[in-house]
Amino acid sequence: LDMYFQQEWIDSRLAHNHSGKLLVKDKAIFELMWHPDVYFANARQASFQEITEDNFLVWIDPTGRVFYDCRISMVVICMMNLWKYPLDMQRCELRILSYAYPESQLRLQWSERIKPIDRNMEIRMPDMQLIDIRTGHCNGTYSTGVWSCITAEFIVEQACRFNFWLDVDSAPARVSLSITTLLTISTQANAVKLALPEVSYMKAIDVWMGSCMAFVFGVMIEFTVCHFAKNRELYKSDARPSIALEPFFCNPANVDIVSLLWIFKNYEERVFCGIFCFRK
Template identity: 30%
Template sequence: MKSFVGLQVVLLVIFLTGCKCKEIEKVDYTDAKSSLLAQMDPLIYDPEVRPHLISGTPEVVAVGIEIDTFSEISVAKMDFTAEIYLRQYWMDPRLADNGSFGLPISLTASETVSSIWKPDLYFLNEKSAKLHSVPSPNILLRIWPTGQILYSQRLSLTIGCQFDFFNFPMDVQICKLEMQSYAYSTDDLHFRWHEPPIDFRKSDLNFPEFELIDIEVDKSIEEHQATGNYSRLIVAVRIKRDSRPYIINIYVPSTVVVILSFMSMWIDPRAVPARVTIGIITVLTTMTQSVNIQQELPKVSYVKAVDVWLAACLVFVVGAMLQYALVNVLLQREADRNKKEPHHAVNRVNPEALSMTDTPAPLVSYWSPGKVDMFGRVVFFVGFAVFNLFYWLFYVLL
C-alpha cells in the first residue's frame, strides 16, 4: 500500500514538473519575441540599410522555390501562370542574440515583416503577380538566434515565355523564370541557389496541352546593365506539347479531305457536277482549317509545321481540281472530234469535194481522259505518300 502511494506521489511530481517546464518555455519564448521586436525598433534598426553595409561585404541571399501548380499556359498570349513558394535566406547580425534559447522565432504580421531589411528580388519576365492573402497574408519571417533569416511568400505569377512555333504542334518549349535584384548590384548583393534549389512533384504538375519534361536551374550569373552588374538566377521549365489532339482534329481530317479529292478521279469524267462539287468542297474545307488554326496562334514571321502541312494539302486538292479541268478539256476535244468525223469520212470518199476552208481532222491525242485519270490516281497518291514520309521525318524524328 505504501509503495502504491509513493508511486502516485512520484507521478504527480513529474506531471507538475512537466507543466511548469512548459510554462517556463512559453514565458521564455514570449520574452525572446519581445526582445527581438525591441531589436527591430526603428530608433535602433534601419530597414533601409543592408546588414553588412558597414563591413563593406555584399549580402549573400540563398533562394529556394517550391512549385505548387502550373494553372495555365496560354499559347495565344505567350505566357504561363504558376503558384510558387518563394523562400529567401540571409544573415542579419543586427538581429542575432535575441535570447530565443536556440529556437527560431516566427513572425507573420505584415507590419512586423516590413520593419526589417529584405532583398528586393523581382521577376524580370513577369507580366503580373499576386501575393495570396486569404485568410491572411501568406508570408512568413523566421529568425534564428544566429541572425539567420528565412523569408517565405506564396505567390501566383504570370510569366511571359517566348514560344517557338517552328515545330508546332510537335514543339518543345523552354519557359524561363528570371530573378534578380532591382536596386542592389553585385557590389552589394549576390543571389545563389539554396539546397535544394527547386522542389516539385512531377506527378502533381498537370499542364493543359503540355507534358512536363524537366525543370532545371542555371548557376547564378552576372548580368550587365546600364546601372551596373546584377546577380541573376534562372529557372528553365522544359515542356512538350501533346500533339495527339491536333493529329485527331487537324491531320486526320485534312488527310481524309485530300484522299476524298483523289477519289474523284474514279468518278466518270462526264459526271461534271459530282467532280466539280467534290473539288470545291475539299478546297474550301482545307482553307477553313488553315484559317481556324491561324486564329488560335499568335502571328509569327516564320512558317510553322502545321502551315506546311495545310499548304501541302491545299496544293494537292487544288491539283486534283486542275487535273479534272485538264480531263474536261480533253473531253470537249474528243466530243468536237466525234462531231466532225462523219464529215471527214465523206470527204475521204470524194477528195475533190474538199474546199479550201475545210480543216483536216485533229490528230487523236495520246492523252485521253481515261489515261489522264489513271495517271493522276498514281501520281497524286504516290506524291502524297512521299510528302508524308519526308514531313514526319523532318519535324518529328530529326
C-alpha cells in the same frame, strides 16, 4: 505559375537568445526588417495569395538567419519559336534579380543544401509535359555596375497522340466521322491562325493542319475505293447466288414448249422462271 517562393539570408542584427526560432506573421513588422528587393524581370502579372490570410511567414533563428516564404501567382513572358509547333519543345526562363542593389551589395544564388526547385508531380497540364527544370545565372553588366541574376528554366513539350481505325463496312461511321473531322480541322486552323502572332515564315502548325486535311480527304477517297472494290468482289464471288440455265423440252401436239429452269446453286432449288412456246 503558382509557386511557393522562399528566400534565406543572414542579418546579424536579428540574432537573439531564444532557444528556438521566432515566427513573424505581421506584415508591418516584416516591412521594418531589411529584406532583399528581388523581382521577376519577365513577369507580366504577379500577385500574392491572400485567401484566407496573407500566405507568408518569416522564421528568425538565434544566429540571425532569416527564412522567408510566400505564395505567388504570376504570368511570365516566354519567347517561343513556333517553327515546329505543335511538335516543338520550348524553353521558358524565369529571371530573378535585385532592383536596387548591385552584385557588390547583394549576390543571389540558388541553395546548395537542398534541391532549389521542386514541383508537385500530381499537377499536370492536359496539353503540355514538363520535361525538366534547370537553374542557372544571368549576371549582367550595365553602366551602373554588375547586377546579380538567377534563372529557372522550364523545358516543356507538346503532348501529341495519334489514333485511327474503322472497318471498311462501317459506311455511316466513316462518312460522318470524316466529314465532321474535316470541318473540325478547318475550324481549328482558323482559330490557330487568329491566336498566334503574325510571322513571316511558315509554321509547322500550318503544315500540320494542311496535312491533316489532306489525310482526312484521302481517307474519304480510300473508303470509296475500298467499299466499291469489296462490293464488286462480293458480286463476283459465290456469296451471291449464281444462276445457270437448263433447257427442258416438252413436245405436245404441234407445240414445242421450252421451259427454262433457273438453278440456284446455293439454295439447291428449281424455280420455273419462264415458259416459251414455239409453234411448228
